[in-house]
Amino acid sequence: MPAVINPVASFSPLYAQIKALILARLQASEWLPGEAIPSEMELAARYLVSQGTVRKAIDELASESLLVRKQGKGTFVATHQREDWHYRFLRLAPDVGQQLLLKNHFLLCEIAKPNPRISQLLQLSAEEGLFRIERVQSFSGKPIVFEEIWLPVTRFEGLTLDALKSWPGLTYAFYESKYATHMVRAEEQIKATSLEASIACHLDLAIGSSVLSVERVAFTYGDQPVEVRRALYDTTEHHYENKLN
Amino acid sequence: MPAVINPVASFSPLYAQIKALILARLQASEWLPGEAIPSEMELAARYLVSQGTVRKAIDELASESLLVRKQGKGTFVATHQREDWHYRFLRLAPDVGQQLLLKNHFLLCEIAKPNPRISQLLQLSAEEGLFRIERVQSFSGKPIVFEEIWLPVTRFEGLTLDALKSWPGLTYAFYESKYATHMVRAEEQIKATSLEASIACHLDLAIGSSVLSVERVAFTYGDQPVEVRRALYDTTEHHYENKLN
DNA sequence: CAGTGGTCTAGACCACACT
């Protein structure tokens, strides 16, 4: 007889309820990125279900990359602060040669002018403040990416250009470690555009060159949008890679 | 005690072996797209394993979209000849408004000039013949996509422009129904380029306009490359959509 | 109703990591 976790509503299967309970813990930052969660046996005992049911819940969370299983060691909360996750969301690759290692150069971090489109994407009211960050990323000296990033001031209170510049790792690892915000997934919209004069200098390209415009909305636990980026890629010697399944 | 399917090599788990056996059946066209495969119980009996083991094998194949499960009905071989699969590999979406319904217009179908790059992508020797197809796709009268398609002559023997033109559905459904070739996955490389004169007329755009170049290699069962496409998208009012997980 | 996939359990054993 299954233990009824939520007897009132929901005809959802038990493992889905267990999954929701685990998700709630993650969302509440009770188990932090990089840490191990309790073993399957312990969770099964805690929630009064069988190990198999916990397993199925964890399986789904692992397939969504919220958790990472490691045989013999345990199950861990996914984190961007790891080598093998550096390219989690980066789809830019060189046409020939090895995978690239981009070098970061932050240009500015300011309070953004009100921008209804960005506010809407982040599900914020027009009054709520936004940071706006600019940066350039280069590969062996050549600038490849110009990027604008918008972040809600409320979640990223006190953010400064210096803090960004002095962080050694990835931006998403920075969010995780300084603002307890783990990015789970993202959606991108890609277009081809002509390079504007104001940006051309940053990319070392002629005005009017064709560049790839990639607009990204990134989400944390619970499908909450937290960050908007608009990047311009120089694709003369690189491309955006995508797998369709 | 597990039934040892392949006692010689492979320390792979039982369900992986069952998965391979099912995959081989698909690859051999023993179970055709759209058809139901035997029930879990029947497969379990046939391979002398428990239902749970068959289930895990099918689960993986379903998550790779090779099979589709339908509760109460059975498990079916995935097919492109279905309404809900029409946009399986199409990532182009209008900036505003509903999902689009593209109209096809085939321009030509010829024996291609030798092309080492395409041959290499399709893992063919330079001598093996290739078809080359051109088409334009439009949305409410406006041309949006210009596309070149390369196919190996051996697999698509007797292909003609008329056959393509008279096919009412999707190209991948055509391959499936006329050439017993089901596309399983694809890889795309995306760049921004300037529109050439020879193609500009097809897209109703000025020479030198920025357009999205999408090069796709599509694979059938067993990771065998079968088709190369190079598409140019007019992204003034559309975009390429991508989800990062 | 019978047949299908979907869920849940309990228990056994394997593979791996740490100590």
Added chain:
DNA sequence: GTGTGGTCTAGACCACTGC
């Protein structure tokens, strides 16, 4: 060795489909 996740089994019952 102990503890973790990974595999496999056997059997029960549920949910959905179609006759």
